[in-house]
Amino acid sequence: MNPRAGQTKKRTRIQALNEAKILEAALDIFATFGFRGTTIDQIAQKAEMSKPNLLYYFRRKEDIYISVLERTLETWLTPLTELNPEGDPIEEIGKYTSLKLQMSENDPTASRLFANEILHGAPMIEHVLKGSLKSLVDEKAVVIQKWIDDGKLTDVDPYHLIFMIWASTQHYADFKIQMRAILGEEVDQPDYFEKAGKTISTIFFEGLKPRA
Amino acid sequence: MNPRAGQTKKRTRIQALNEAKILEAALDIFATFGFRGTTIDQIAQKAEMSKPNLLYYFRRKEDIYISVLERTLETWLTPLTELNPEGDPIEEIGKYTSLKLQMSENDPTASRLFANEILHGAPMIEHVLKGSLKSLVDEKAVVIQKWIDDGKLTDVDPYHLIFMIWASTQHYADFKIQMRAILGEEVDQPDYFEKAGKTISTIFFEGLKPRA
DNA sequence: CGTTAATTTGACCAAATGGTCAGGAATTAG
DNA sequence: CTAATTCCTGACCATTTGGTCAAATTAACG
Structure with missing residues (x-):
């Protein structure tokens, strides 16, 4: 099941790990380039995962930004x-x-x-x-x-x-x-x-x- | 002749006017959205001219930014x-x-x-x-x-x-x-x-x- | 082990955007 | 007034980028 859907289910090990990796990477990139200056690809690369995989955890770029x-x-x-x-x-x-x-x-x-x-x-x-x-x-x-x-x-x-x-x-x-x-x-x-x-x-x- | 070429020729009346309009508009937009957050269209609209016309005076977005x-x-x-x-x-x-x-x-x-x-x-x-x-x-x-x-x-x-x-x-x-x-x-x-x-x-x- | 659910990916799409260009309209110079 | 020059525009292009999806892969669980 998709982790972005209802939050009733508990977070899995991999989910917690990857979300943390994404947020850490995103903080750095957003702080340097701003919201519009940042591309999802940049974050994905820094977090060492593919863009679609990143979007599996955060449906939209804005969601990452707000979380950070x-x-x-x-x-x-x-x-x-x-x-x-x-x-x-x-x-x-x-x-x-x-x-x-x-x-x-x-x-x-x-x-x-x-x-x-x-x-x-x-x-x-x-x-x-x-x-x-x-x-x-x-x-x-x-x-x-x-x-x-x-x-x-x-x-x-x-x-x-x-x-x-x-x-x-x-x-x-x-x-x-x-x-x-x-x-x-x-x-x-x-x-x-x-x-x-x-x-x-x-x-x-x-x-x-x-x-x- | 294109105004961006050699600066030996003197600036025309219209040229001075439009460059001023562009720079004034650009200051506002760049200050609010940053370099990457700003689109040429935004500046053109605020300066009340078409995008190609704006690009007639400043060949690249970066040129406007640096001028400002x-x-x-x-x-x-x-x-x-x-x-x-x-x-x-x-x-x-x-x-x-x-x-x-x-x-x-x-x-x-x-x-x-x-x-x-x-x-x-x-x-x-x-x-x-x-x-x-x-x-x-x-x-x-x-x-x-x-x-x-x-x-x-x-x-x-x-x-x-x-x-x-x-x-x-x-x-x-x-x-x-x-x-x-x-x-x-x-x-x-x-x-x-x-x-x-x-x-x-x-x-x-x-x-x-x-x-x- | 086998089944189910979670994770990952390559291929792909549509929109936005920086920038070009040929030619038409307006302005200026002579 | 006319020719040269400057100015302006619509149409167009290539790239970037946010985001989707079906299918493959991996992990979890009984």
Whole structure:
């Protein structure tokens, strides 16, 4: 029986294996070439199977793309979840920023996949952005505002602060090619991201105006 | 004679007009759909001419794309050029940041065009990134380092500072759809970018740690 | 082992798309 | 006004690509 039909039947061993292979391959290709820039053949080749066989597991190209997006989204939202209202503001924001930067270092494809999707108008995940993402951000914005009201943080707009954290950290995944063009192979050294983290946190916490 | 041939002949009136129409239309389409996601038909339709006629002015799709990129690049590099070594550091960086943010507001397509190109590996403009962009950034990094050595700025890595300015400001063009999903139509109000600018400059200059 | 269900594939199709071309229409130069 | 040149178009082509299908192969199960 065709695995795409009713999901009442349990997944077989081969099915689980091949679906995993496909999604892994697809993440890489989609992140590099975008949805339209990716061909099913490319994914099939990278997943080491024939195109018809791949289409046996995912009936349409779009199905693969959506699966990859959904799978990655979860990982993507987790760090913000962990922003702890009870913790020390500076420490919490520091942890969050550093976690996001780590993700740009270790899993840049995920970041690029989203950047692509959003640049193209987020046709597939608009509902997620307006749903779980919005809820989560709204919730954390309240937390940050409370910290500000308590005088523990400089007065800034919580939403724009979150955007700025995303921007600064994801930039290291999405625009790495530009950075490499400017700085050369240094960007591939292990201490590059360390330096990035230091700069980002210094600016976020201390600011550019020298403190007395 | 075909306008694509030797450029010795001067451009005719119609030629100039139609080339402009094509490039304007192409910027929009390329910025939204990327190179591979864009079809010649789309551009032709937006430019209000037939596909063969469009191809009369630009022999290949790639030619249009490169023209659009080159044309936009110039505008793109200008603001950094104006960072004045003699000026006050805080003021200069403030002006630069605010200029970049304004560009994200008034001409988001340009930003998205580059984001797309870089995300996809910058196949067409790698030489520019490694050439004029790198030179310019190297030059300005020296200026910033001098300011730091003079004790006029907190000690941060100049390159990463520049990256962070790019990230924070361009984010408002490239990820506007995400922002709209979270904040709603507010992002299209005139005071939205004002608030963004305020947040960005507060963080850059003051930092999140409250000053005594 | 034998039967049933799951998996894989080569061959194939239709639509989309980048690009060509011969010739007709409009414009410009003299 | 006329000839040369530029501009424009419909028809067309080759390739790419998403997707189908019948049939062969392999794995699972009793």
